[in-house]
Each structure stands twice: as C-alpha cells, then as structure tokens.
Amino acid sequence: MALEKDVFAELVAIVGQANIDDSDAMTDVYAYNWCMEVVNKMEGKEPLPYSPRPLAVVLPASTEEVVGIVKTCNQHGLTFKAQSTGLGPWNNPSTENCIIVDLRRMNKIIAIDEESMLAVVEPYVSGAQLQVELMSRGLNCHMPGAGPQVSPLASATSMSGPGFTSPSTGHSARNVLGVEWVLPDGQVLKLGAAGLEHEPDWYSGDGPGPSLRGIMRGLHGAKSGLGIFTKVGIKLFPFPCDVNWNVTGLSPDYQFEKPDLMKWYIVDCKTYKRAKAFVQRVEEHEVAFMCSVLSNFGLSAIFANSIEKLLGNTVLAMTKVPVVILIAGRTKREFEYKVKVMTSILDEHGLENMAGTKFEPPSISYAEALRSNLGLHGFIATGAFQSSHGIMDTLGVCFKATKQNIPVKMKYINSEQIANDFGEAVWSTSFEHGHMFHAEMLTLYDQTNPDSVTGVADYFNDCNQMDLLQHLGIPFFIDGDERHDWYGPSCSNYNAWLRQIKEALDPACTADAGFYISPRNSKKQVKDKEV
Amino acid sequence: MTSEEYARMVKRCLRCSICKWIPQVQIKNAKHATICPSMDYYNFHAYSGGGKLILANSIETGRIPLSETVRDIVYKCTACGGCSVSCKHLNTLEPLEVIQLLREKLVASGVGPMPRQQEYIDAIKRTGNPYDEPASQRMNWLPDDVKTHDDADIAYFVGCTSSYRRKEIAIATARVLNAAGTRFKLFGSNESCCGSPVLRAGDVESFKELVGRNIDMFTASGVKKIIASCAGCYDMFKVEYPRFEKMPVDIVSASEYFNELIDGGKLVFKDQEPITVTYHDPCHLGRGAEPYIDWDGDVVQMLPMVSLNVPEKPKRCGAGGVYEAPRRVITRLPGVQLVEMDRIKEYSYCCGAGGGVKSAFPDFALHTGQTRITEAESTGATCIVSACPFCSSNLQDAITESKSQLQYKDIAELIYDSIDPSMSGQNNE
Numbered sequence: 001m002a003l004e005k006d007v008f009a010e011l012v013a014i015v016g017q018a019n020i021d022d023s024d025a026m027t028d029v030y031a032y033n034w035c036m037e038v039v040n041k042m043e044g045k046e047p048l049p050y051s052p053r054p055l056a057v058v059l060p061a062s063t064e065e066v067v068g069i070v071k072t073c074n075q076h077g078l079t080f081k082a083q084s085t086g087l088g089p090w091n092n093p094s095t096e097n098c099i100i101v102d103l104r105r106m107n108k109i110i111a112i113d114e115e116s117m118l119a120v121v122e123p124y125v126s127g128a129q130l131q132v133e134l135m136s137r138g139l140n141c142h143m144p145g146a147g148p149q150v151s152p153l154a155s156a157t158s159m160s161g162p163g164f165t166s167p168s169t170g171h172s173a174r175n176v177l178g179v180e181w182v183l184p185d186g187q188v189l190k191l192g193a194a195g196l197e198h199e200p201d202w203y204s205g206d207g208p209g210p211s212l213r214g215i216m217r218g219l220h221g222a223k224s225g226l227g228i229f230t231k232v233g234i235k236l237f238p239f240p241c242d243v244n245w246n247v248t249g250l251s252p253d254y255q256f257e258k259p260d261l262m263k264w265y266i267v268d269c270k271t272y273k274r275a276k277a278f279v280q281r282v283e284e285h286e287v288a289f290m291c292s293v294l295s296n297f298g299l300s301a302i303f304a305n306s307i308e309k310l311l312g313n314t315v316l317a318m319t320k321v322p323v324v325i326l327i328a329g330r331t332k333r334e335f336e337y338k339v340k341v342m343t344s345i346l347d348e349h350g351l352e353n354m355a356g357t358k359f360e361p362p363s364i365s366y367a368e369a370l371r372s373n374l375g376l377h378g379f380i381a382t383g384a385f386q387s388s389h390g391i392m393d394t395l396g397v398c399f400k401a402t403k404q405n406i407p408v409k410m411k412y413i414n415s416e417q418i419a420n421d422f423g424e425a426v427w428s429t430s431f432e433h434g435h436m437f438h439a440e441m442l443t444l445y446d447q448t449n450p451d452s453v454t455g456v457a458d459y460f461n462d463c464n465q466m467d468l469l470q471h472l473g474i475p476f477f478i479d480g481d482e483r484h485d486w487y488g489p490s491c492s493n494y495n496a497w498l499r500q501i502k503e504a505l506d507p508a509c510t511a512d513a514g515f516y517i518s519p520r521n522s523k524k525q526v527k528d529k530e531v
Numbered sequence: 532m533t534s535e536e537y538a539r540m541v542k543r544c545l546r547c548s549i550c551k552w553i554p555q556v557q558i559k560n561a562k563h564a565t566i567c568p569s570m571d572y573y574n575f576h577a578y579s580g581g582g583k584l585i586l587a588n589s590i591e592t593g594r595i596p597l598s599e600t601v602r603d604i605v606y607k608c609t610a611c612g613g614c615s616v617s618c619k620h621l622n623t624l625e626p627l628e629v630i631q632l633l634r635e636k637l638v639a640s641g642v643g644p645m646p647r648q649q650e651y652i653d654a655i656k657r658t659g660n661p662y663d664e665p666a667s668q669r670m671n672w673l674p675d676d677v678k679t680h681d682d683a684d685i686a687y688f689v690g691c692t693s694s695y696r697r698k699e700i701a702i703a704t705a706r707v708l709n710a711a712g713t714r715f716k717l718f719g720s721n722e723s724c725c726g727s728p729v730l731r732a733g734d735v736e737s738f739k740e741l742v743g744r745n746i747d748m749f750t751a752s753g754v755k756k757i758i759a760s761c762a763g764c765y766d767m768f769k770v771e772y773p774r775f776e777k778m779p780v781d782i783v784s785a786s787e788y789f790n791e792l793i794d795g796g797k798l799v800f801k802d803q804e805p806i807t808v809t810y811h812d813p814c815h816l817g818r819g820a821e822p823y824i825d826w827d828g829d830v831v832q833m834l835p836m837v838s839l840n841v842p843e844k845p846k847r848c849g850a851g852g853v854y855e856a857p858r859r860v861i862t863r864l865p866g867v868q869l870v871e872m873d874r875i876k877e878y879s880y881c882c883g884a885g886g887g888v889k890s891a892f893p894d895f896a897l898h899t900g901q902t903r904i905t906e907a908e909s910t911g912a913t914c915i916v917s918a919c920p921f922c923s924s925n926l927q928d929a930i931t932e933s934k935s936q937l938q939y940k941d942i943a944e945l946i947y948d949s950i951d952p953s954m955s956g957q958n959n960e
Contacts, residue, residue, distance in 0.1 A: 021575055023600045025586060029577040032585045034546045049542070050594070059574050085548050086576065104574050109561060126552065129561035148555045149548050247556050250850035251620050251877050254556060305621055308843045311833065367556045376547065376621050382836045383543050383622070416835040446836045448542040 003055040003099070007076050011099075014068035015058050019105070022056035030057050030100045035386045036089040037447055041457035043482070047450050051092035051514075054081070054100040061105040063180060063188060063230040069101055070228065071186040073510050081512040082228040084123040084151035090159065090223040090479070094514020101228060109133055110231060111202070117236040118177055120202050123153045123229065128371060135243040138330075139236045142169035143372035145427070157181075157229040158221040160390070160476060162429060162438040164374050167288045169237050171431040171438075173219055177233035178202035181216065184227045184506035191216065194233065202233025215501055219392060219474060225516025226505055240289045240328035240370075247367055252305045256367035261335035262328045264355040264365070265342055266299070268319040272399045274349060275321045280395060281345045282325060283434035287338040290326040290369055293398075293428040297421045298442065299324060301377040303365055310380055315359045326369050382419050384447040386456065387427070387440035388463035390476020395430070398439035401472040402426045405441050408462050417455020419444035440476060479515040532628050540624055541587040550580035550614035550626055553878040563873035563906050566613035568881050568899040577604050580614025580626030587629050590636075597640050605633045606645050607895060610731050610886030611814040616849045616877050623846070634733025644732035645891035652729050652737060659723030660691040661890075669720050672698035677705040683714040686754040686780075688768075690761035691724050692920035700920050703943035704760045704785055710947075710954045711797035713788075715758065721748055727763035727815070730771060732887045742775045750779045760785040760943060762919035763885075765853075766815035770822050784816055786918045786942055790856040793863055801951040803866040808945070809912035810857055810869060811903065811926065812879035813919035818849025849877030857918055857942055864949045870910040880906065882917070884925035900929030907937060914938040916945050 003011075003022045011020050021027070031053040041047040055078065060066045073080045079098040083091040086102070093100065103123035109130060110120040114137050121130060127143035130152055134141055144155040144163045152172075155161040157179060161172020169175075178194030178201065189195070191212050192204040205213040216226065246257040269275035275293055282288050294302070296319045304310035316322070327342060329335025346352060355361055368374055378385045391401045406423035413420045421444065428439040443459065446452040464483065467475040468490055478487045488495025495517065502509075503519040513519075532540070549555070551570050558564045565571050569578040576582040586604060589595045608630055615627040637643030644652070651661035659666050672694055673679075687708065693701040708715050726741035749757065757780050759765040768782040792798050812818075824845045832838045854876045861869045874880040883889070883899025904926060907915040915926060915937050927939045940948075 019574070024595050025589070025598065025600045025604060026575055026577050028589045028595050029575075029582050029585045032544070032546065032588070034544075049588075057575060087545075087547055102574075102576065125561070126564065128552070128555050128558045129564050132558055132564075133561050147547065147549075148558075149552055245559065250854075251554055251616055251848040252846055253850070254554070256556070306843070306846065307837070307839055311837075311839060364556065371555055371558075373555045376549070379545060379547075379622060384545070413835075419836040420834045444836065448539055449836075452836065 004076070007072065007078070008056065010072050011056065011058055011069065014065050014072065015060055019059040019061070020056055024053070026057055027053045027055070030054050031092065033089045033092050034087060034384070036092060037453045038386060038456050038460065039089045041453055042460060047453040047457070049447065051089065051094065052096045052098065054093050054098050057100040057102055059102050059105050063182065066101065066182045066228050066230055067186050067188060070182055070184065070510065073099065074185060074508065079510055079512045082224040084154040085126065085149060087146055087150055090515040094480070094512055098512050103228070106230060112137065114139065116203050118202055118233050119236055120231060120233045121153055122231060123151055125152065126150065127152050131371065134236060135239055135245065138239050138243060140169065140239040141234060141236055142166070142172060142175050144172060145375040147376050148371045148373055152234055153229060153232045156232050156234050157217055158223055160220045162431065164292060164369065164372050164429065165290050166429045166431045166438070167283065167291045167433050168240065170235070171436070173217060174431065175235040176213060176217070177205045177235060179205055179213070179216065179229055179233070180231035182228040182230055184511040205233070220476065220479070223479065223515035225502065225511050225513050227511055238330065241330060245367070247364070254364045256363040258363050258366045259328070261330070261332065262326065262366055263339065264361045265325040265327070266316070266354040266359060266361070267323045267325070267346070267351050268354060269321045269323055269351065272321055272403055274351070275323055276395055276399050278345065278349050278351060279323055279430070280434065281348065282342070283430050285341045285345070286433040287327055287341045288325045288433070289328045291323065291429060293321070293323050293426060295421055295424040295426055296320065296322060297381070297425055298378070298427060301380055302374045303361055304377065304380060307380055313359070315354065378442055382444040382446055385442050385444045387442050387476065388460050389439065389441050389467060389472065391439040391473040392436060393473030395434070395437040397473045398428045398437045401439055402428065402441065404466065404470060404472070405463065408466060409441065409443070409459060412455045412459045415455060417445070417452050418459065481513070481518055484517050532625065532632065537629065537632055538591055541584050541591055541629060543624060544581045544584040544588070545622070546581060546585070548579070548581065550618050552617060553613070553874055554617055554620045557878055560873045563880070566617055566874070566878060566880065568611065568883055568895070568902070569608045571902065572895050572898050573607055578607060580618060580630070583608070583630050583633060584624065584626055587633055597637055597642050599642065602637050602642050602645070605630065605637060606643065606648070606887060607892055608886055609814070609881045609883060609888045609899065611881035612818050612849070613878065613881065616818050619846055619848045631733070635735050638733040638735070644734065645887065647890040648728070648732040648887045651890060652732060652734055655724045655729060655741070656737070660695060661724060661728050662691065662695050664695045666720050666723070669694045669722060670717070672701045673705070673717070674702055677702070678709055679717050680714045681716050683716040684753065684755045685713060685715045686752060686757050687715045687717055688757050688759045688764055689717065689722060690759065690764045690920065692924065693761055694722070697920035697923050700760055700923065700941040700943055703941060703947040707789060707798070707943055707946050707950070710950050711792040713792070716754065718748065718752065725764040725767040727767050728887060730767070731885065739775060742772050746772065746776050746779060754780055756781045756783060758783055758785055758788050760918070760941070761921070762813035762816035762820070763921055766819050769820055774823060784853050784856070784918065786816070786853055786857040786860060789942065789946055790860050793860060798946070799951045799954050800865050800949045803949060805866045805868065806914060807868045807870055807912045808861060808914040808916045809872050809907050809910045810861060811872070811882065811907065811915055811917040811922060812852070812854065812876055813917055813922045814879065814881050814885055816918055817852035817854060817879055818877045820853055821847055821849055821851030823847065852877060860942060860946065861916060864945065867945070867949070870912050872906050872910055874906065882922040882925045883929070884921045889921070889925060896925055897928055897932055900925040901933050904929045904933055904935050904937060908935060912937070914940055916940050916942055918942045
C-alpha cells in the first residue's frame with residue numbers, strides 16, 4: 001500500500017516536507033523491532049522481526065501538529081501509531097493502513113517544580129536527560145527497567161513501568177500526574193490539574209469524577225491504542241546520595257567515583273522461602289534504594305559488561321536465589337542507620353553480605369544502578385532476551401510464579417530452543433517498599449534462529465496459560481484482541497469493559513489497537529484480518 | 532567482517548536506541564546527551580546506527596532494493612563511529628562497520644557514492660587531491676623560513692586539506708618541528724591523498740590503489756617515521772592501511788609527537804596572557820584511531836546459545852584513540868587553561884565534516900558544526916582547539932555562521948604561538 005498523494009500533501013502541510021517520509025526504505029526500518037519476531041510467531045505468522053510496514057512516518061514538533069495528524073487520519077480512514085523512543089513491538093503498526101507518529105522532535109523538559117517535586121516533559125526526553133537536570137536540584141526520577149535511554153513520558157502514560165529503583169521510585173503507573181492527551185478523534189484532553197481553567201498545573205492527574213488516569217493507562221498502558229500523549233507531569237523523588245558524578249576511564253571499562261554513602265549488599269539466600277522473608281523485612285524498613293531478586297545468571301550479568309566477564313563472575317554464579325540491594329544516604333546518620341538495619345536483618349536471617357568480602361562490585365555498578373542502566377545487561381549473554389509473565393502482585397505470588405515457572409521453562413531449555421539458566425532467571429522487585437511486587441522471568445534466546453524464536457513463542461504462550469490457570473497475578477503481556485478475549489472471560493470479563501472504553505473514545509479505531517483492544521465491528525480491524 | 536558475520540549481525544539490532552546517545556553513564560547535561568549528528572539533524576530512526584543495521588537487514592533479506600533513497604540515508608552520516616562506541620559499551624554489534632559495508636555495496640552496485648563524492652574521487656585520481664588543485668602547487672604552503680632535510684628519516688605528511696585549504700596548520704606544524712630541532716622531510720609534490728575520503732565514500736577499489744601507491748612512496752623514501760597533522764591521514768595510516776598492506780613505517784600523530792618533544796625538553800615556552808581553551812577530539816584521531824587487533828581465537832559454545840571467545844576478543848570501543856597526548860600538550864603551555872566539553876574522548880561529538888558529508892550535504896555539516904560550537908561555548912572557553920584540518924574547516928565555518936566569538940586554533944598553532952621567540956628557527960641551519 002502507498003499513502004495517497006493528497007493525504008501526503010496534507011501531512012506535509014502539517015509537519016513540513018522534511019518531517020515526513022513514505023519511502024519503502026524508511027518505512028521498512030519502522031516496521032522492525034526487538035521481539036517482533038516472537039509476537040509474529042505467537043500470532044501464527046512467520047517469525048520475522050517486522051510488523052506490517054507503515055504507510056509513512058511523520059515527525060510532529062508540537063501538540064498542534066499531533067492534532068492535525070490525528071484529524072487527517074480520521075478524515076482518510078487511516079490508523080496511527082505513536083512512538084517516543086520506540087523500543088519494543090508495541091511501537092509497531094498492526095494494520096497495513098497505519099502511519100507512525102514518531103514524537104522525536106518533541107523533546108523538551110518543560111518544567112521542573114522542585115517545591116512540588118514534579119517535572120513536566122515531552123515524549124522524547126530520555127530518562128537520563130531528565131535525571132541529570134534533576135540531580136543538580138537534589139532530585140531523581142523513576143526510570144523503567146528498559147533503561148535510561150527510553151522515554152519517561154511513554155512509560156508514565158502508555159507502558160507498564162517497573163524499574164530497578166522501584167522500591168524507592170515507585171512504578172510508572174503511580175508516578176503519572178497531569179497529562180496532555182490527544183484523543184483518537186483529535187480533541188485535546190488535559191487530565192487533572194493540567195485541565196484547570198484558572199492557573200492550570202501538573203500536580204495531579206485526577207480531578208472530580210472517575211479516574212480518567214486509570215482509563216488512560218490502567219496498570220499496563222494502552223500502547224498508543226487510545227491516542228497520543230504530548231506532555232506529562234511526573235512525580236519526583238529525592239536523589240538518594242551525593243549528586244557528584246565523576247565517571248573516569250574509557251569505554252567499556254569505566255570507573256565511577258562512588259559516593260561515600262552507598263553500599264551494595266549481595267546476599268545468597270539459598271532458598272525462596274528465606275529470600276521471601278529477607279526481602280519482606282528489608283522492605284518493611286524502607287531502607288533500600290534498589291532491592292531485586294535475581295537468578296545467579298542475572299546477578300552475574302549486572303556486574304559484567306561482556307559475556308567473558310559474566311561467565312568469569314564465578315562466585316556469583318554459585319549463588320542460589322540471590323538478592324541484591326543498594327542502600328544510599330544523603331547524610332552520614334541516614335546511611336549509618338540503614339547499614340545498622342541491614343546488619344540487623346542479615347543477622348536475624350543468618351545471612352551474610354558477599355559484596356566487599358567474597359565479591360567486589362565494580363565501581364561503575366554504582367553509577368549504573370543510580371542511572372537505572374542495569375536492565376540492558378540482560379542482552380550480554382545471547383544478544384536477545386524477553387521476559388515472560390510480568391507478575392504484579394504480592395511477593396508470595398511472585399515467588400510462587402518463579403518456582404512454578406521452572407519446569408515449564410525447562411521443557412524449552414531441554415529442547416535447546418532457549419538458553420539454559422536452569423529455568424531460574426527472574427527479576428523481582430517491590431514498588432514503594434512493598435506496596436506491590438513484580439516478577440518477570442527473563443528468557444535468553446537467539447533472535448536470528450527461527451527454531452529458537454518458535455521455542456520462545458511457545459514458552460510465552462505456556463506462561464500466559466499458567467498465569468490464567470494458576471492465578472499468578474496480573475501478567476505483562478496480555479494485549480491485543482486475541483489475548484484479551486481469551487483472558488477476559490476468566491477475569492470478570494474485563495475485556496468487554498476495556499472494549500467499551502475503546503469504543504467510547506475511538507469508535508472508528510483510528511488509534512492502532514494492535515497492542516490494546518479494538519472496538520466491535522471495527523472496519524479497520526476486519527481489514528487487518530483480511531490482509 | 533566476513534559476509535556471514537555481516538548477515539548475522541544485521542539481524543541483531545535491539546532497536547534500543549542506545550546508539551543515539553553517548554554512553555548512558557557519561558551523560559552530564561540534557562543538551563549534550565546525544566552522539567549521532569545524523570539523528571540530530573534528520574531525526575528519522577533510519578539515520579541512526581541501529582536504523583542502518585535494520586536497513587542493511589531489509590536489503591540483505593530482499594525486502595527493499597539498493598536505491599537512491601537507501602543511498603541518501605546511508606551517506607547522510609559522518610561515519611563518526613559514535614554509534615559504535617555507545618552500542619559496544621554492553622553489546623557486540625558494529626554499526627559503523629555495517630555503514631561502511633553498506634556504502635561499499637552501494638558503490639559496487641553503481642548506486643553510490645553521492646555525485647559530489649564521485650567528483651572528488653575523480654579529482655583525486657586526476658590530481659592527487661580532492662580539491663582538484665594542481666599537484667605542482669601542493670608545496671605552495673611552505674614558507675621560506677621553514678627548513679627541511681631531504682636525508683631525514685622522519686617525514687611530515689601534510690595531507691591535502693592542510694596543503695591547499697588550511698595552510699596555517701602545515702606552516703605551524705613545520706615551524707614547531709623546526710623550533711624543536713626535528714630533522715624532517717616533506718614528500719613534496721609526490722605526496723598525494725591518503726585515501727580517507729575515497730574509503731569513507733565506499734570506493735574500496737580506488738582506495739586500494741591509493742594504499743599501494745602511498746606505501747610504495749613511503750618505502751622508496753627510506754623514512755622510518757611519518758608525522759601526520761591530519762586526523763584523517765593518521766587514521767588511514769594507523770588503522771586502515773594495515774588492513775590491506777603492511778605499513779613500512781611508524782606513524783605518529785602531530786599531537787603525540789609534540790607531546791614527546793615537550794617531554795624531552797625540546798620546546799621552551801614563553802609566558803603569555805592567560806587563555807581558556809577547550810579541546811575537540813577529532814573522530815579519526817580519537818575513537819576511530821583505535822587500531823584493529825588481530826584475533827585468532829576460538830568461539831567456544833559454553834551452553835546452547837551462549838558462546839565465548841577464547842581468548843577474549845578485544846572490543847574496539849575507542850579506548851585506543853589519541854586522547855592524552857593533546858591534553859598533556861595543552862595543559863603544559865604557560866597561561867593555557869583547558870576546560871572540557873561534556874562530550875569528549877571516545878564519546879566526543881563529531882564536528883560534522885566527515886564521511887563525505889561536507890561535500891555532499893553541506894547544510895547538515897554546518898548544523899553539526901554549530902552544535903559543537905555551542906557546546907564549546909558553554910564551557911566558557913574563548914578558543915576551541917583541535918588537531919584536524921577537516922574539523923578546522925567545518926568548525927570555523929560554524930563559528931562564522933553562528934557569529935560566535937570563539938577563536939579556533941589547531942594544536943600546532945597553539946603551540947607555535949606559545950614558543951619562546953628565541954627558539955623559533957633554532958634548526959634553521
């Protein structure tokens with residue numbers, strides 16, 4: 001398919017000639033994404049890393065231009081898919097008549113309100129960019145596990161959002177405040193305080209009446225299925241330690257001048273039961289800047305920058321159900337208190353800290369933890385990984401899922417379709433010191449090998465079945481019509497309610513519903529199925 | 532990279548966008564967080580290092596043909612290699628090598644290079660320089676006061692840009708060498724292009740001819756060491772030539788050589804008015820100048836899908852570039868204070884001129900240069916110093932276009948201005 005000339009001309013009039021491209025070369029690049037091959041396989045298609053090719057890519061620079069693009073799509077029966085930093089298949093079109101709205105040119109930090117501890121950002125501000133501007137004010141922001149290079153706006157409005165620092169910086173769903181939202185029909189809705197007629201502000205995303213913020217994203221986000229978010233207010237947190245930042249050396253072997261008041265704890269808990277009790281106590285005392293349960297493989301990865309170093313971390317590789325904790329303080333007294341608490345909890349559980357005794361964490365690991373750069377270490381071993389499950393529940397459910405997942409995963413490990421982590425790979429963290437817990441099971445595979453991709457896809461389907469049949473919390477990757485309609489009847493028929501939200505806001509399904517849900521009798525959806 | 536490695540590598544982009552930013556732990560300022568000039572100017576993802584890996588995959592798998600559209604995307608890139616440094620901080624992909632191979636494929640298929648680039652390649656074949664200037668005028672930069680020695684075993688390779696366009700760099704370099712008493716020779720009108728613009732445009736066959744011709748000239752000259760004041764020439768002789776033929780001589784950058792001269796007490800400086808400068812790392816003296824290290828190990832499969840290089844395969848992340856020598860030189864000049872920009876060394880931001888961009892896409896080159904000048908201004912320095920005539924041209928164009936008050940100096944000029952007058956012409960026997 002090609003974009004009709006008159007539509008192209010309309011879009012040029014909105015964004016300018018330099019900011020639209022409908023060439024095959026350009027649009028094919030936007031059809032590619034990480035894990036798209038797994039999604040395709042799960043949907044019964046060839047395991048290629050490409051979605052349907054968009055008709056064009058447009059780069060708006062303002063909310064007004066976004067509105068213009070959305071209205072043009074409505075007028076011409078096109079769908080749109082918005083993306084900020086664009087990592088993951090949920091940024092890709094699901095239909096053949098879609099245009100990509102790449103929000104890269106909307107890249108301003110609009111405001112930092114130190115007193116209210118909030119920042120207002122546009123879509124293409126990265127987490128690291130925001131953090132460095134906050135640090136000079138003694139503040140910090142939450143960044144998702146995907147890393148500091150991704151968009152806080154996208155995470156806050158549209159896509160899940162657990163991160164390594166979640167114990168102290170929460171979850172993206174709980175950090176979102178006021179929002180500027182271009183609805184699928186082109187209307188601009190300002191949520192909460194941003195919509196006030198007099199002295200609008202960003203301190204709250206909710207106002208009188210039912211929570212539109214909940215409708216906007218819920219727990220996992222609509223992934224552009226309900227419109228385009230152009231500004232967001234997000235909650236900030238105190239920076240956990242001294243803000244001096246001095247990285248020396250040359251890549252890949254950087255060193256970091258570690259702030260005095262920071263300390264790693266690497267604790268080999270040996271059993272899930274012990275780990276659960278230990279983590280619960282740590283979270284009760286609210287001392288952890290970061291607290292993650294990992295597998296020994298994952299633990300080795302976050303302290304390595306190459307496969308050789310990963311496999312060389314033999315002390316870490318010998319652990320069983322390791323927990324890694326980072327504590328930090330802004331004052332000596334605060335830090336000493338946290339150390340005392342940790343010492344007490346370790347003694348209480350008969351555990352010891354391996355960091356500084358059996359293993360010396362590289363200095364750069366402190367910087368990577370502060371900058372939430374640890375998730376990217378997951379790619380070191382095979383070049384590709386994706387998570388299954390994505391449990392959001394209590395710590396007990398997270399551990400239950402972790403254990404029950406092992407035999408399911410071993411089936412695919414034994415068939416040599418996925419890498420052997422003994423079935424134990426997990427990343428689990430709390431939000432807000434135990435308000436809620438999250439667990440996702442990391443799976444290492446080879447994206448260039450169709451058999452490996454097939455194994456991952458089959459394994460993920462098995463994981464979804466597990467979540468449903470064994471009550472393993474709210475999973476990450478239930479999205480799109482097929483999976484929502486499969487899961488919904490077993491869960492209060494939520495899919496029918498979700499569909500009503502979509503129908504109310506987007507009856508014509510102009511916002512691509514591939515990773516959300518489509519309205520009943522959507523012509524665009526039928527068209528996609530015919531394709 | 533073998534064709535098998537290429538075919539496998541282009542399937543492995545994670546689309547994480549790390550290639551668009553400097554290494555995450557090095558970000559100090561939201562304004563100076565990006566690494567890719569092409570993305571900063573053109574914005575579409577295809578212009579990133581990762582985007583070009585995907586583009587290569589689309590071509591390799593027959594989804595799109597090599598076309599003028601592909602050509603324009605691939606050549607709107609300064610080939611600065613910043614994407615590769617950022618990607619390889621944790622990953623093992625080689626975006627810059629893929630970009631280079633894409634260019635070579637475009638040339639081999641008759642689609643590349645860009646017309647302006649073909650013009651300068653033709654000029655090099657005609658006259659030995661990309662400016663199409665007569666070879667007989669190559670030595671016109673040489674002032675009467677500079678003394679050279681035909682029997683010296685050190686040669687100063689001036690390069691095309693310093694010979695014809697940025698003569699002040701050649702003059703200052705030669706005068707510093709004279710002041711230090713270094714006996715050196717010039718190749719004169721026999722000197723011809725090192726081939727950097729030819730290789731970067733993807734014309735590898737023409738490049739090979741230049742490699743052969745220059746190596747023959749070096750061998751015939753009997754010199755043991757060549758000093759290069761051009762980062763592009765240095766990169767060619769140090770990194771690229773050895774991939775094709777054995778280099779018969781040692782190669783040293785002017786910055787490194789000046790640093791040795793100061794270490795050896797061969798240069799005496801005068802007291803001077805305080806000046807604050809910032810240093811711009813040229814891509815081809817910095818991250819690009821890291822030599823390839825032969826690796827002849829084994830890939831051992833440890834577990835299904837997890838393999839290990841035994842012994843460990845060196846990662847070419849830019850750490851082997853020339854970073855300390857120019858900084859040691861600058862900080863030892865009386866009255867000169869060095870203040871660093873946010874993007875330096877292996878994650879330095881490109882000046883915008885390289886990869887054939889200055890000739891084919893001058894607007895893009897100028898924009899990138901202006902971005903760098905703005906960053907330099909933010910340090911409070913009054914002068915930006917670098918060590919590459921091509922950076923010099925583009926950054927000075929950017930200074931003019933931006934109406935900036937910054938001064939530009941090559942490191943040779945900065946040194947020459949600092950030399951005690953009693954030393955000037957010391958070697959003028």
